[in-house]
Amino acid sequence: MELKLDRPIVFFDLETTGISFSEDRIVDVALLKRHPDGHEEIFESLVNPGISIPSEATAIHHITNEMVRDAPTFRVLAPKLLELFDGSDVGGFGVSRFDLPMIAGEFKRNGFLWSTEGRRVIDAMKIFHRMEPRTLGAALKFYCSKSLEGAHRASADAKASAEVFWAQLDRYPALPKDLPGLHEFCTSMDLKFVDPEGKFVWSKDNKACFNFGKYKLVPIETVAKRDPSYLMWLAGEKRSSTEVIDICTNALRGRYPDKKG
Structure with missing residues (x-):
């Protein structure tokens, strides 16, 4: 246009x-x-x-x-x-x-x-x-190249959810190959987030950890000391939120998130 x-x-x-x-x-x-x-x-x-x-x-x-x-x-x-x-x-x-x-x-x-x-x-x-939504219909289109017919009817949504899941298994070989592993993968996302974007989560001992990628569930402090370039990369990503950028910037200076209460 x-x-x-x-x-x-x-x-x-x-x-x-x-x-x-x-x-x-x-x-x-x-x-x-x-x-x-x-x-x-x-x-x-x-x-x-x-x-x-x-x-x-x-x-x-x-x-x-x-x-x-x-x-x-x-x-x-x-x-x-x-x-x-x-x-x-x-x-x-x-x-x-x-x-x-x-x-x-x-x-x-x-x-x-x-x-x-x-x-x-x-x-x-x-x-x-704003124009690329994260909905079930968008997921079905992305993973299965199909349009969601009868959206928001239980039968259509259930079928589409299953199709998306099977397609995800094919697309992402690194996903766990059994239900216990997949359960852990999914429920780990429910840990309390450090940031609104969910890039970081609190561990059981209240340390801020990565929630994605090769350092998933590794403390930010550990990554800052061993691989600071990874924090630089994340902070430089234009899709990163202001909160994520601030967390990365502070970590590179030796200041890490502190869980209150």
């Missing part, structure tokens, strides 16, 4: 030394400016952050200190970026939560005025989350 624009829109993305808006810096910036007549301008540049890039960050975006050593600083790039943003709306994937506050902070630190005031912000991640 062709969208009629009444002014340009700039889609942009950043790579950084980390996820702290106050302490971390931009190391890579890319902008795509779409004009109302359809033509596009693309600008991208590595950025010398003025601080060392942590190895955990390099493991995610593969940008090294050597690569940015001779790159322009943000202060040098700022006039060009302001020119591209001028009179434009802004967009991107997850920009509302990370890219916009990060770049606004960089402009401010370097003595330039820039904000989203008067701009329309289009976040493709928010559209994705």
Whole structure:
């Protein structure tokens, strides 16, 4: 579908030394400016952050200190970026939560005025989350390529639930192969969540643990000490909630969730 624009829109993305808006810096910036007549301008540049890039960050975006050593600083790039943003709306994937506050902070630190005031912000991640529901019908379509007929009638929903389950067993070989194992897999999700997203749960001894992936039920503190790049990866995921990002950031600094009561 062709969208009629009444002014340009700039889609942009950043790579950084980390996820702290106050302490971390931009190391890579890319902008795509779409004009109302359809033509596009693309600008991208590595950025010398003025601080060392942590190895955990390099493991995610593969940008090294050597690569940015001779790159322009943000202060040098700022006039060009302001020119591209001028009179434009802004967009991107997850920009509302990370890219916009990060770049606004960089402009401010370097003595330039820039904000989203008067701009329309289009976040493709928010559209994705609202338009791709997590319902039984959506699951049947995803796993079985079928449409749910007679939704919200018990017989149709029961049949669809069973079909989804059998299809999940085929799709995910790592799932337990017996009912006791599947029971444990499912009920472990009912542990009290540390965050609203359910990425972390409290263990029986009140330690915050991962609730997914290769470190499922492993304490955050253990992962922070043994594999900090995993926390960096999760915090850098644009789908991660603010709460998850905060938990990861604090853990990388030696501060871990404390269960009250």
